[in-house]
Amino acid sequence: MKFELKGKDLNSKARAGVMTTDHGKIETPIFMPVGTVGTVKGVHQKELKEEVNPDIILGNTYHLYLRPKTDILKQVGGLHKFINWDRPILTDSGGYQVYSLSARRKINEEGVKFKSHIDGSYHFFTPENVMEIQRTIGADIIMAFDECTPYPCDYKYAKRSMHMTHRWLKRCINHLDKTPMSYDYNQTFFPIVQGSTYKDLRKESAEFIASVEAEGNAIGGLSVGEPAEEMYEMTDIVCSILPEDKPRYLMGVGTPINILENIALGVDMFDCVMPTRNARNGMLFTAYGSINIKNKKWENDFSPIDEMGITYVDTYYSKAYLRHLFVSKELLGKQIASIHNLGFYLWLVREARKHILAGDFTEWKNKMVKQMNNRL
Structure with a gap:
């Protein structure tokens, strides 16, 4: 993937850019419609492409893993072919869905054991197999496996969780480095900044993520119930640290006003079910x-x-x-x-x-x- 800045606002940190993937260009700032299980709810692909006309849509690893299952996607040649979509796709790693299953999951250093919301069956996600699932789904942009902390979250838990997310990130990278891509196009990997609403943790996490030198970076763990002003404060801290020459993706945000305010802080990519x-x-x-x-x-x-x-x-x-x-x-x-x-x-x-x-x-x-x- 290539990212080129085309312009910056003089009175804020807002910027306009172009991302180039093997499935097409993405002009930023961009909003990605959420197609969780391979469909943007209630919208035919023809209407989505011709009327809404997004440069990129989003799918979800957790949901696609459970239905239709990765063996189906592998047989057809990936999610693009399964849903007949020839533009870029990003897949969330499932970390947020695991977070939302707080009563159905158990987290440890190795990964997350969770209970399917569909049939109650048990499954285990690790950084390695989540990378492999996303290889098989075949999205153009794939996300690191992380833990999304709740709000409010006490400092000790947020710090412990952040460091585990960083260790998981290293495992994700190691797995991707030693495994081939599933299809005849490239995939881009984005790590995720965590740290809840604590300034020092956000700063530490952003510095660690920046040191990885990935092709793009994401900000997670916001828009989970915190006041908007805290979201903006955390985003501002993180965007001041993440490299300028890489796209920045604020996950799960948000209202139209949230989007404009975060564009002003230097964010390039958004998604939300709202x-x-x-x-x-x-x-x-x-x-x-x-x-x-x-x-x-x-x-x-x-x-x-x-x-x-x-x-x-x-x-x-x-x-x-x-x-x-x-x-x-x-x-x-x-x-x-x-x-x-x-x-x-x-x-x-x-x-x-x-x-x-x-x-x-x-x-x-x-x-x-x-x-x-x-x-x-």
Whole structure:
């Protein structure tokens, strides 16, 4: 993978770049729609490519390992072929999913024993076999196996967990160094900074991750319940240490406002289930604030869903019709809302990129944050 910076904002740490992978280019800053089990929920691949038009999507090691299982993916030649997607894919290593299974897992130095949420069967993840699973899935960018600490988290646990994540990282690298890639294209490996919300731990972890000299780096363990200001503080500390010539990925973040504020701190890549999850509950994001489409106020509003929207659903359907679909519990309503929200997130990061390159990002960002705080 290659990463080239194309421009920087003069009044913040925001930057615009281009990542080049064997499956195509990724213009940053970028938002990656979450396709956990090989599907972005409620969106056909054709609509995803032609309407939302993301440069890259995300899959998840834990879920794909359990279903459809790696032997199926190996038979077909990897996740790209299985889902008929010819653009880049990133896979999360499953560390966050293991974290979320706190009642179903046991962590030790060797790895994590966990109980499947599907059938109750037991499985064991180690840094080595997680790397091998991601080799088989075949994503363009694969993540180190780490432990994501909860919030709040006491200092001793956060420190112990961070050092174990660092030791696991060495094992991930050792395994990748001595094993071949599964397919005829390259994979890029990103390690993950941890340390909870403790400044000294974040600094120590960022310095260790930077010393590995990977092709890109990630920031994990945020957006797990901490106040937004703590998230921004930790991100700022880490971005000031991670190398400028490598992409920075803030995992699991977040709201449109979170994304803009973290772009201003130097983050290049984001993913979050929020646009599709909130869409399925009737919440739409727009440049002028959020809409609860189930509210009665939209019952006879025949204006387009979003006149500024970039996808066909935004002007093809009315607010009244979309509300009707939700009230009637029609699946089409969730699909329309999902396409709209994903389109908005991609519009937002691409507008951010334009303003970074134009030199007025900070002014535009402050205006957008104020606008998006509204509830319509």
